[in-house]
Amino acid sequence: MNGAEFLVKFFENKGVEYIFGYPGGKVIFLYDVLGKSSLKHILTRHEQGAVHAADGYARVTGKTGVCFATSGPGATNLVTGLANAYLDSVPLIAITGQVGLADIGRDSFQEADIMGITMPITKHSYMVKEIELLPAVLEEAWNVAITGRPGPVLIDIPVDVFTGSVDFPSVPQRIITRKGPAKNGLEEQINKVIAALNQSKKPLLLLGGGVVASRAWQQLKDFVEYSGIPVTTTLMGKGVIAENQKNVLGMVGMHGIPAANLALNSCDLLIGIGVRFSDRVTGKPQNFLPNTPIVHVDIDPAELCKNIDANIPIVCDAGKFLTELLLGLKQRKVCLQLDEWYSQISDFQQKYPLIYEKGTTLKPQFIIEETARIAGEKAVVVTDVGQHQMFVAQHYPLGGTRNFVTSGGLGTMGFGLPAAVGAAFGRPGENVLLFSGDGSIQMNIQELATVAYNKLPVKIFILNNSCLGMVRQWQELFYNEHYSQTIFTFNPDFIRLAEAYGIKGLKITKPEEASGVIQQALSTPGPVLIDCIVDQSENVFPIVPPGGGPHEMLGRWQGETHISRIG
Amino acid sequence: MRHTLAVLVENQPGVLSHVAGLFSRRGYNIESLVVGETEDPGISRITLVVEGDEKVIEQVGKQLNKQVEVIKVNDITGEKTVDRQLLLLKVAAEAAVRQEIMQIVEIFRCRIVDIGKRSLIVEATGDEEKIEAIIRSLRPFGIQELVRTGKVAMVRGAK
Numbered sequence: 001m002n003g004a005e006f007l008v009k010f011f012e013n014k015g016v017e018y019i020f021g022y023p024g025g026k027v028i029f030l031y032d033v034l035g036k037s038s039l040k041h042i043l044t045r046h047e048q049g050a051v052h053a054a055d056g057y058a059r060v061t062g063k064t065g066v067c068f069a070t071s072g073p074g075a076t077n078l079v080t081g082l083a084n085a086y087l088d089s090v091p092l093i094a095i096t097g098q099v100g101l102a103d104i105g106r107d108s109f110q111e112a113d114i115m116g117i118t119m120p121i122t123k124h125s126y127m128v129k130e131i132e133l134l135p136a137v138l139e140e141a142w143n144v145a146i147t148g149r150p151g152p153v154l155i156d157i158p159v160d161v162f163t164g165s166v167d168f169p170s171v172p173q174r175i176i177t178r179k180g181p182a183k184n185g186l187e188e189q190i191n192k193v194i195a196a197l198n199q200s201k202k203p204l205l206l207l208g209g210g211v212v213a214s215r216a217w218q219q220l221k222d223f224v225e226y227s228g229i230p231v232t233t234t235l236m237g238k239g240v241i242a243e244n245q246k247n248v249l250g251m252v253g254m255h256g257i258p259a260a261n262l263a264l265n266s267c268d269l270l271i272g273i274g275v276r277f278s279d280r281v282t283g284k285p286q287n288f289l290p291n292t293p294i295v296h297v298d299i300d301p302a303e304l305c306k307n308i309d310a311n312i313p314i315v316c317d318a319g320k321f322l323t324e325l326l327l328g329l330k331q332r333k334v335c336l337q338l339d340e341w342y343s344q345i346s347d348f349q350q351k352y353p354l355i356y357e358k359g360t361t362l363k364p365q366f367i368i369e370e371t372a373r374i375a376g377e378k379a380v381v382v383t384d385v386g387q388h389q390m391f392v393a394q395h396y397p398l399g400g401t402r403n404f405v406t407s408g409g410l411g412t413m414g415f416g417l418p419a420a421v422g423a424a425f426g427r428p429g430e431n432v433l434l435f436s437g438d439g440s441i442q443m444n445i446q447e448l449a450t451v452a453y454n455k456l457p458v459k460i461f462i463l464n465n466s467c468l469g470m471v472r473q474w475q476e477l478f479y480n481e482h483y484s485q486t487i488f489t490f491n492p493d494f495i496r497l498a499e500a501y502g503i504k505g506l507k508i509t510k511p512e513e514a515s516g517v518i519q520q521a522l523s524t525p526g527p528v529l530i531d532c533i534v535d536q537s538e539n540v541f542p543i544v545p546p547g548g549g550p551h552e553m554l555g556r557w558q559g560e561t562h563i564s565r566i567g
Numbered sequence: 568m569r570h571t572l573a574v575l576v577e578n579q580p581g582v583l584s585h586v587a588g589l590f591s592r593r594g595y596n597i598e599s600l601v602v603g604e605t606e607d608p609g610i611s612r613i614t615l616v617v618e619g620d621e622k623v624i625e626q627v628g629k630q631l632n633k634q635v636e637v638i639k640v641n642d643i644t645g646e647k648t649v650d651r652q653l654l655l656l657k658v659a660a661e662a663a664v665r666q667e668i669m670q671i672v673e674i675f676r677c678r679i680v681d682i683g684k685r686s687l688i689v690e691a692t693g694d695e696e697k698i699e700a701i702i703r704s705l706r707p708f709g710i711q712e713l714v715r716t717g718k719v720a721m722v723r724g725a726k
Contacts, residue, residue: 119585120592124635127581144635177577177635302629305622 003131004033004162007095010138011039016066018042018057018425020050024070025110026097026159033162034068042425042454045446047074049418051081052444055090056422059405060380062215064091064145065422071097072110075156076117080412082152083121087409088236089213091150093141094122098158101129115156123151131164132171140176149300150213186324189314193295194328196269196312202341203229204267206252206281209236209408210274210298216319217241217401223322227329228338230345232260234275235393236408242399244377249345253281254544255390258352258553258566261544263345264289265551271295274318277307278409284547297321352557352566354394354542361535362511364388364463368395370514371433371461375522379403380423380432384416384440387469390540392435414443417460421447424456431457431522438464438491445497451527452501459521460503460529462494465536473539477554478546498529508532542566569598570624570644571720574613577636578604585634586613595619595627599717610638614719643722650720653690654698655680659709660687671704686711694718 001009007030011019020042023031034041044050047069054065065085069078075096085092099108115127124144126137134157141153197203211220220241224231231241232252241248250257252264264270270292275281277296282288285307296303296310297318304313314321328334356365368391377399383389383406398404405423407415420434441462451458468486475483495505504524508517508531521528541563542553553566576582583602590597598616605612617627624642631640654677660668668687672679677691691701698715 115581116584119588125581129580140635176579178638179635300633302626302633304629306626306629 001168002033002163002165003134003157004030006134006168007138007157007162008033008037008039010135011066012037014064014142016064019066019068020044020053020057020422021068022047022050022070022074023068024074024097026071026099027068027074027162029159029162030068030095030097041068042421042450044418044421045449046444047077048081048414049421049444049447049450051078051092051094052084052412052415052418053422053425053447053450054092054094055081055085055415056382056405056419057426058085058090058092058422059419060402060423061426062402063426064093064142066093066095068095069097070110071099071114072112074110075114076112078114078154079117079121080410082118082154084407084410084412084415085152086121086123088407089150089209090152091145092152093145094152094154096154096156097162098127098156100160101158104158114154118154122154125154125156127156127158128161129158131161131166133174133176134161135168135171136174136176149210149298186314186316186321189312190321190324190328192312193271193314193325194332194334196293196295197329197336198334200269201337202267202344203269203271203336203338204263205229205231206234206264206270206272206275207231207237207240208234208273208275211237211240211318212274212402214274214299214318214320216317216322219319219322219326223326226326228336229271230263230338230342232256232264234278234281234408235406237275238393238406239398239400239404242377243397244399247342251393252550254283255394255540255542256544256550257354257394258542258555259345259348261542261550261553262348262352262566265549266344267292269293269295271297272310273297273321274299276303279307282308283544283549287547287549352555355556356538356541357556357561360511362509362514362533363538364391364465364532364534365395365538366511367461367463367508367514367518367532367534368392368435371518372396374515374518375431375433377403380405380427380430382406382416382420382423382432382434384434384436385411385413386437386440387465387473387538387540388435388437388440388463390470391463394540413440416440417444417447417451420458420460421450421454421456424451424454424458431459434458434460436460436462437469438462438466438488438494439468441494442492448498448501448503448529452503455526457525458527460498460527462529462531463534464491464494464531465534465538466491467536469536469538470540472536476539477543494529494531503527503529506530568618568620568644570617570619570642571648571650571718572615572617572628572631573641573643573720574615574631575605575638576611576613576634577638578609578611579636582611582636583613585636586631589630589634593626593630595623601717601719603719614717616718643720647723648720649723650694650718651692652695652698652716652718653692654701654713654715656689656691656702656705656710657686657712658689658705659685659711661685664708668705668708671701675701675704677701
């Protein structure tokens, strides 16, 4: 059996259904074998599209995404996608072809040291220099990608390892790596958490992507129902618990829901689960809740005390922690009295609701609210990066499981369209709603071809404000309105562009058109692009200015037309 | 504070770049790094001297542990250890001062491993203090070339 056949067989045995990729010189042989297998290959129009699609697929299914690329430029085109998956802990395997063993290190045609390049942005990267090592490397890479905190793994394979043959069953299994078990003092720490909860009058949960990675929806629901502790999430945790509930306050952070940020600032015990206390949540870490005891639960020990000091750090899977803590609370018959806390929260909500000016102009928030109203919380929602991403996080209440796909850590413009491709393959029969901007969409616009060719039911909402809205907003607020290089005085005609790809194009220019067009888009089978011409001057509020605490939000409060700071 | 970490890793290509790369990209300060095979040829031991406060060292340890090829990380800073560096030093040695240099070499119990017309090469092993002392003592004669390894360290056996 040759190396390519072994590789393809390996993925078949792992239950992989789709490979997202792009062929090239050093993977011709692999593609020859792939074409004769049961694996379905999705040809994107750029390697970056392939890796983001594999990423989107992994996020909506919980399975491992797989992508192929050739050596050199094919491999380097994966870099952004790998970094994106790394920061959001998405399980991914990237296979790259490499020049032949004899040509390595000689600056051969289409040679790049992709293993070296991707070292800091993958969970691990391999180069397989002996065909005999292929089985062990593949098995280990697969395990590395999915165990503990998931992440992307790259395997670089020289062309002669694909073409070379070996009798694999007779190859002795080689140990690639060995690791000692991690320590776990869960029971003791759970007792500390219960003691802290007993002391607390205003506890608060902060949930992140780790809860999704742990598939802990049910455990979370049970825990929240029993304990009654109010819930906030990070961007990556959005939708992990149905957001249309009284005790779910929404996203915290730089553009968090005002009441969620105020609750964060007022709580007397914060329990962060599967979060990494990124700077978008904490602002300056030194100023983040300096006097509030913090319980920090993460499966990755390196996250604990990395950005903020936790009083009770716990290395644990989110689901297991929630189960154990719930058990402990029940055994000790702990019943939290939270009425006062909820009445304070409800004051926050009434005093500082999330609002925007509804006028005659078309607001991006309105498009999102209308879509949410019509499509409901069960849709698969994908975003690109920028203002529209924050508007979706604020204004589209989600529920279900794995229904929100967004580039959280890396903030990759151009992620949305290819991620929506992956999401559509991962969730057949469901509408995929992509919210993008006129900036982001043009960063991987070539994937319209993939969407069109595969007739994917992706509804592409371009919240078109003819500018790079988020940067423009910062220039307005913090750079004396000097709009350097952020206003697009030229944009293509997105409708005609869509039509050139054979995709239906619709347009919304006025608020009163929105609901009709959105309904039409959602009921049209296959892809639809909706060009929404929205107010250029709209900003994302609230905003916690750089260095501020979570409560120091700028926004329009209580009918004021000017922007002011809370507190 | 300076910490000495003994890190057991798989003896594989790429492992050193993984470890060294980690230090540069996370902004940790590496003072010295020595790597070599252990009693098990499949395992190498990296001795790292790192500068940082407790928090930084804790992160360094955790991040090292996350590397796939890292088997075990031991902070042996507070332990009773034997630690050694190796020094090779070429010192100017005209006939008039040769005797004096050789006396110094003898006092420090190091060795002369090469005798040139106008220079000597001194080889020394010892802990950092001793190595520094030798360099200080020979500096007045004129050091022509100097090379030294980082520190290797081993925890003493139970007494």
